[in-house]
Amino acid sequence: xxxxxxxxxxxxxxxxxxxxxxxxxxxxxxxxxxxxxxxxxxxxxxxxxxxxxxxxxxxxxxxxxxxxxxxxxxxxxxxxxxxxxxxxxxxxxxxxxxxxxxxxxxxxxxxxxxxxxxxxxxxxxxxxxxxxxxxxxxxxxxxxxxxxxxxxxxxxxxxxxxxxxxxxxxxxxxxxxxxxxxxxxxxxxxxxxxxxxxxxxxxxxxxxxxxxxxxxxxxxxxxxxxxxxxxxxxxxxxxxxxxxxxxxxxxxxxxxxxxxxxxxxxxxxxxxxxxxxxxxxxxxxxxxxxxxxxxxxxxxxxxxxxxxxxxxxxxxxxxxxxxxxxxxxxxxxxxxxxxxxxxxxxxxxxxxxxxxxxxxxxxxxxxxxxxxxxxxxxxxxxx
Numbered sequence: 001x002x003x004x005x006x007x008x009x010x011x012x013x014x015x016x017x018x019x020x021x022x023x024x025x026x027x028x029x030x031x032x033x034x035x036x037x038x039x040x041x042x043x044x045x046x047x048x049x050x051x052x053x054x055x056x057x058x059x060x061x062x063x064x065x066x067x068x069x070x071x072x073x074x075x076x077x078x079x080x081x082x083x084x085x086x087x088x089x090x091x092x093x094x095x096x097x098x099x100x101x102x103x104x105x106x107x108x109x110x111x112x113x114x115x116x117x118x119x120x121x122x123x124x125x126x127x128x129x130x131x132x133x134x135x136x137x138x139x140x141x142x143x144x145x146x147x148x149x150x151x152x153x154x155x156x157x158x159x160x161x162x163x164x165x166x167x168x169x170x171x172x173x174x175x176x177x178x179x180x181x182x183x184x185x186x187x188x189x190x191x192x193x194x195x196x197x198x199x200x201x202x203x204x205x206x207x208x209x210x211x212x213x214x215x216x217x218x219x220x221x222x223x224x225x226x227x228x229x230x231x232x233x234x235x236x237x238x239x240x241x242x243x244x245x246x247x248x249x250x251x252x253x254x255x256x257x258x259x260x261x262x263x264x265x266x267x268x269x270x271x272x273x274x275x276x277x278x279x280x281x282x283x284x285x286x287x288x289x290x291x292x293x294x295x296x297x298x299x300x301x302x303x304x305x306x307x308x309x310x311x312x313x314x315x316x317x318x319x320x321x322x323x324x325x326x327x328x329x330x331x332x333x334x335x336x337x338x339x340x341x342x343x344x345x346x347x348x349x350x351x352x353x354x355x356x357x358x359x360x361x362x363x364x365x366x367x368x369x370x371x372x373x374x375x376x377x378x379x380x381x382x383x
Contacts, residue, residue, distance in 0.1 A: 042071035046373035055145040120163040141280035142317040151181040184284040188216040203234040217286040224250040269300040289319040324354040
């Protein structure tokens with residue numbers, strides 16, 4: 001439970017440390033509270049049905065899981081400094097597969113810091129740690145599934161943004177990621193970015209950036225350089241479009257990087273469509289994979305404070321002559337019951353054709369999950 005002790009200590013320490021000039025800030029900005037530590041408990045209880053516990057193409061085994069998720073959240077806010085912390089862990093009880101029952105099924109820790117020393121300069125940093133028994137949860141860029149095993153991730157990010165003039169800002173950004181799995185390959189990534197954003201108008205922004213990425217797989221590094229050119233515009237007050245992309249060179253091989261999205265907001269909800277092509281890692285594998293994703297999202301605010309979410313997605317990844325296609329559909333319905341208390345019902349269906357982990361390119365792995373969850377966050381702020 002070293003991660004748990006680290007998380008709790010960091011959350012409480014960060015929240016308890018006010019800035020040195022807190023009294024001066026309070027006098028300069030009397031509309032803001034003087035700050036101090038705010039800690040609140042978190043609590044989720046869920047009943048889950050999983051149709052394929054071990055993510056196998058054949059001999060699929062299903063079970064009902066009772067999941068209990070306690071945690072803590074802390075925050076400190078002032079005009080110049082924001083500190084946020086969150087820690088949760090999952091306790092799971094399996095109805096039929098009692099050997100999988102675990103008091104430490106997952107742990108998630110998140111620490112975020114935002115500091116504005118001057119009106120033209122902003123600093124940001126965040127750290128996220130995760131431990132899980134289902135490594136496929138860490139394959140966000142490819143959505144590839146994986147059998148049950150102990151796995152973990154560490155993501156550390158920092159950035160500095162400087163307003164160069166009224167319409168131009170420069171950014172330096174660095175991110176470190178580490179993925180590990182029991183008995184498998186440990187992957188580390190260093191990613192650095194230099195970029196400039198310029199507002200052509202109140203609704204239109206263009207950007208240019210240089211990206212350096214180094215992937216480390218034991219003693220086998222892979223280095224990537226990329227240039228990106230971006231354009232973002234609010235076409236109307238409700239509709240916006242964003243495009244970003246450019247050439248990427250990885251160990252001498254040229255390939256494109258691209259992301260594009262369209263969003264439309266209407267009175268009862270929001271619609272969005274996003275496409276991305278990039279280079280990423282896959283947990284447990286040496287080398288990088290070419291990853292494509294197409295994701296749509298629809299949200300409707302219904303009567304009686306109900307919210308409906310529908311998210312279909314398709315992922316395609318390729319590496320060393322192997323290819324995998326993943327199709328997902330997530331449907332969710334949520335409703336607040338009282339202040340700080342909400343009920344969620346979610347259904348996810350998942351089908352994977354092909355596999356990057358084996359030579360069985362024709363195998364199909366289906367999985368269907370259903371969850372009913374009660375979430376409590378006493379003392380949560382209203383947004």
